[in-house]
Amino acid sequence: MPVEVSRRSFLKLAAASGAAAAVPGCKPAARHLIPYVIPDDDVIPGTPAFFASSCNECAAGCGVVARVREGRVIKLEGNPVDPISQGASCARGQAALQGLYNPDRLQRPHRRGADGLINPIPWDAAMGQINKALREAAAGSDQIAFIGPPMGPAHEWMVEQWIGALNSRMRVAYAPLDGAQQRAAMQLCFGREFVPAYHIDRAEVLLSLRADFLETWGSPVELARQYAVFHTPVNPGANAKFGLAYYVGPRMSITAAKCDYFLPCHPAYEAAVGLAILRVILDKGLAHPAPGLDMQALRNLVAPFDPAAVATKAGIRAETIEKMAQQFGQADGAVALAGSDDEAAHVAAWLLNAATGNLGKTVDLYEPETPAGAPAQNLDVAVQAMHDGKIKVALIANTNPQFSASPQVHFGEALRKVPLVVWCGNVPDETAQLAHLLLPVNHWVEDWGDTCARPGVYGLRQPTMTRVVYSKPLGDILIETARAAAPKASALPFENTQDAVRAFWQQRFKNHVGAEGFDAFWDQALREGGYFTNVKPAAVKLQPAFSQSAIKLPEDLEGAELILNAFPHPYLYDGSGADKPWLQEIAEPVSQIVWDSWAEVHPDTAKRLNVNKNDLIQLTSPLGTIEVPVHITTGVHPAAIAVPIGQGHTSYGRYARNRGANPWAVLPPGRLTIAIKYNRGVGQRELVSPVYTGDMYNRPIVETMTLAEFQRGEKPQPWEEPYPSPSELYQPVVYPKHEWGMTIDLNACTGCGACIAACYAENNVPFVGKEEVRRGHIMQWIRLERYLPETADSPTLLTMPMLCQQCSHAPCEPVCPVFAAVHSNEGLNLQVYNRCIGTRYCENNCPYKVRHFNWFKPAWPKPLNLQLNPDVTVRGAGVMEKCTFCVQRIRFGEIQALTENRNVRDGEIVPACAEACPSRAITFGDMKDPDSAMMKRRREHEIRVYKALEPLNTLPAITYLRQVYRPRGEV
């Protein structure tokens, strides 16, 4: 994949290379944080250093660059040379810093006393106890268990060495959303597992079977970027090109809403819809001959899936299925994605991709590169062993089965039978409540490690700062215990994790190292955040024949009156995001609800169940009951009740505890759907949203045009007659050098919220909590305007990032009595916090409502304050604040240019939101430079250009590119 390195990325890398020698972990790390009485040679106050690393917030393995100021990581940004992130990031990645600086992180090792309470103990005592227990347990076989998520190759290797040295095979890989169905489907279709890499941008038609690929499925940053290419209309006129996306699933996620057509589907029949489409494709002869494709076997397989019959059950019209099949089969490049908890849906997706000849075109499959060794065990195996009392020591690292494992697994019960449970993690969670020893381990930002997003993309992780609490790297714990307790002392003969990772890489990449030797290879990998090369995809063959029994529809759901459809929250994911206040306070894009769980109920269902908004309802499965408030929406299939996963913690820090409900507690293992019974709960709980209404009242805020209009090449008429151009009372403002502006493509915007999280991080925007959001005191400088049009000729949902428009005729400026709101000669509306006296007139006069008043003194519980950006003022109570276009970054760029005696280069200055945006919807630049990428984008998409609330003549510096859509009634 060609990687375009922008000038800004080059600068970052240049900075990183200068600082590479100064990587804190490269030399013996300081054990305590000391003030700079004797300044560190590598730290230049006021100058950021950049360190490349790899994100560990999800399995996608995005490369990141950590911006470090005075020894503190203050911001994570995408790594521009990493092929996955390509410089972008997501909300969860941005919020990793709130995990690092979380005020509830375990500060030092703790031991649980006889009274059940935990008390701090020294590291030596903790390690001594573990070593002793491990020594005893290693005498027998399989008496030690390591339970952790799938980790990077180096750590997997270390764990394997460790567990082997301790005479055990109980390496348990546990992650609640680990794509098991996807892997099982591959086993079924191809006979073994592969690592898939999707190329949505090479497709013309996309079909998603409940795959929320813009939020939680697969590699969202990468896929969002591809989807933006796929879904950005080009060539206005008859030859217009515009990808066509279908989403089949029970709930309108933001991904579903961003596809052209959201087809609400009964949760039991996603696979059936996929297979019915396949049947039509085969019947119409649209299948491409592909290796191993046995047409007759496929025909037999899909024969039971008559489109008409499936249509009735699924709630999708048969014509729609026919049409989808037609379009999918005829497209020059199509891709089917499955994100269902139903294996058959994944099988359907793979068969669709294979039958239409898209394997190797829109989906590449790679041979997995797992290090040789015993495969990891399932949680069930360990639970059985624990239950039987075979496990003497269990080490649980960075995973929370007590929260996320199904009650059917009885994890907690089994764990209580283990004599020594060692928990290693950051914020003590539900599993930590069952542990005897609690060890704080380094957060990934402070640790060594690596990732392998797919063969050819090898991310490297390095500590970007010294540790925040008295923690140890997980690798160090393994190395030390192996040394002290293992019968074979040679298992992990390393000084520390760094040595181990380096040694692993030396071994792994011995064939890739060039003439200059491994040291140079290693240094470059550290500088670039990994080693990126091209690996040929595997030649894949479909299994020669299928038996009918390969397809199992989720029978338990068929005919169920009500089905719980749990879905991973876009920000809280499997629950691991719940301890981060930014992720709690960024509203879920479709429902716009913050700090809570909710049950999405279709209006018809609500009528049937006789429930209203905010009523508490109890959803009971055979495994348990959860109680959640009702949120009524048409974006859910009438048979389903959708509940987000992620809340309902009983532990896991102050921001997560006692908030909402945990759907894992009622789900069977590996499933996200289950038939449920419904009971009316007692009373109500108000669901809090910063948004008043989803009705835009036809105002010129989010503007759209249909694909037909785009194909006609007509620029749409403004929504009303334009106001007569007013005569100007004041002299027009002159911008001598720069006039900063922004272009935002609403077709590219996926509503993912990365910009909001990035803004929180960059601009010291305070979070306020649920009650203050309810009281209308939310502080986000950039928010997602979300509207839900109701008519058939409209798109499913409208989103628009709304931030200060930096108007040339800013209504906020002339009304400020004290010149706190002033216009700069670079086109910015400056807000001088020190001058502001808080009359709040500016916000009254701001038509976009993007100014925020500090109702209280903002607070960041320690050590969250360490994340604050020293380049940005922390505002006090009583002043107004708002988006500044990241003026600190503009000044930094300008000063840099000045010191180098040159002009500011295009692309050198990027505000945090634009930098984070995974779909590259936001471009920033100088409006006075016609060759800037931002101005080029406006010209290229001239037909879509508009300004928000244009009739008000505020002359914003932000230009939006209107959303081209296919009317949903046309499906």
Add this chain to the structure above:
Amino acid sequence: MAAVPQPDYHEIDRTVMRTLEWPGWKYWVWIGFLFTVVVWAGLCWVNQIYNGLGVTNLKQPNMWAMYITNFVFWVGIAHSGTLISAILYLFRSRWRTAVYRIAETMTAFAVMTAGLCPLMHLGRVWFFYWLLPYPNERWLQPDFRSPLVWDAFAVSTYLTISILFLFMGLIPDVATARDESTGWRKFFYGLVCLGWQGSDDQWRHYKGVYLLLAGLATPLVISVHSVVSWDFAMAQLPGWHSTIFAPYFVAGAIFSGCAMVLTLMIPVRKWLDLEDLITPWHIDNLARIVLFTSLIVTYSYLVESWMAWYSKDPFEVMTFHERYFGPYGYLFWLMVFCNCIVPLLLFSAKVRRNLTLLFIISLLINVGMWLERYVIIAGSLATNFMPSQWGFHTPSVTEASLTAGTFAFFLMMFSLFARFLPIISTTELKEGLRWLRQALRQESAEAA
């Protein structure tokens, strides 16, 4: 049938001087009550300053709500005072003499109260003086484009003029009081009357300055509330951005001010035994002004709505639709009842002479006029350009307390004035004694 009272000069003096006698315990209970409310409001204010404005229910988008409503309300109240004392003085209106001191006193204290409201409202009140142009080493000056700066000037000018005007009028009356009192009172009144001797020269200067001040104050009646209205009209918010705001607000101000004069005068007249000096004739005239301005205000409401409809501006249309039928709709219709319907009763001469009914009507008008400002301010902000950012304000304890505090402060100041300084101008009453007697005769004839 009682004899027609025919007060002479001495009796006027005696009646007025009687109001200056040491008040009884009931009065002190009243003052104590008001003082308690003021102290409570003060504590709430301190809490708000210490913790931030988040203790109120102000929010996005209701950045302004009750505090600014109070401000406009009190500035509006202040208007009738100057109207009665200055404009009617210039017009040589006969019925003004008995009423004007009450109206002027009300004005002075209402402007003071109004001046407190923006301070309560500021996010960083300790920097309130940045609103004023004062010399400083950085040459930072206020932005003269901002209506809030105009406001600061308008209100401070108005405060200055109204206090001067009140003070000027007081001088000869206080001199009378000085002559009739002993002890500390004599000393106090002596200070206040600035050594008035009643000499020919003094009278000549007095009359000249009084006329001058009346002339200066007259344009302020129009300008100050116009400026206040521009706080809103200069914004582009639908519901605020309107060219009729200045006359509409001025009429509303006089309307509410005259109603407030009635509210104050009817009890004062009774409790201080001023029935012979403030006659139904005076009150009738005030009621006519109230009726007239009520009609203007009603007309303004209609015109405002008509303009919204005629403009076909969807924002404007929706704002007005929400004003009538939205969550604040009941406030709007209550306001229409108080400001447009109830005053129609004043067409009846009987109602104008029925003091109890008049008092109730005047109270309703006060309520209505407060609601009018709240509906305009909070209601327009609530349904702004961005439907996602709409929101409706509900009062908090702090805001309600501070609002009550403004009323308590105003009433306390007025009550103190009424018992320690002459609340009726003896000088002017004596000048117009003929008209007073005529009114009394007429009244007793009607009563017969």
